[in-house]
Amino acid sequence: MSVSELEEFTAWIEGVIRRQGYDIDSPRGGGKSRLADEAGVHRAAITRLLQGQSMPDLETMRRLAHVLRVPVRDMLIKSGRLTEEDLPLPGLPRDVPPAEEAAPSALTLEQAAAGLGIPPDQRDMFIRVAGQFLPDWSAGEREGSAGARQGDAKGAREA
Secondary structure (H helix, E strand, O other): OOHHHHHHHHHHHHHHHHHOOOOOOOOOOOHHHHHHHHHOOOHHHHHHHHOOOOOOOHHHHHHHHHHHOOOHHHHHHHOOOOOOOOOOOOOOOOOOOOOOOOOOOOOOHHHHHHHOOOOHHHHHHHHHHHHOOOOOHHHHHHHOOHHHHHOOHHHHHHO
16 A cells, blocks of 8 residues: 555545534544444554554454444445445346436436336336425425436425
């Protein structure tokens, strides 16, 4: 592992830790200790990680991923230990249209339903129920936007 890869991972994990509400900047904030306690790892491992001195071992990485609500896959790829080719995501069923090119990481509700194995005859109900958890879904549904009717999460948010 190169120094730049370790620096990139350190910067990424710092952002994740901060977004999860851990105060890792002030010496008395207690964020490092709290994170270490919640993950069941030594505080020194957190300190070494945040100072870019060492990469956590696999078990520490797994524990941190759980506490930080980040997929272990993402931790392993961001750390440079494995590549996306080493850990491919499962493919979607063939009857699902591809996600929009503008947002390749976003799934439509139809894609999510198919990927979860929701039978085709129950997908409309799944889309209506799951869509209620998206911002502005009810407004899009009332206006009858194409995105909301098709289960397009982006379309529902932009309605």
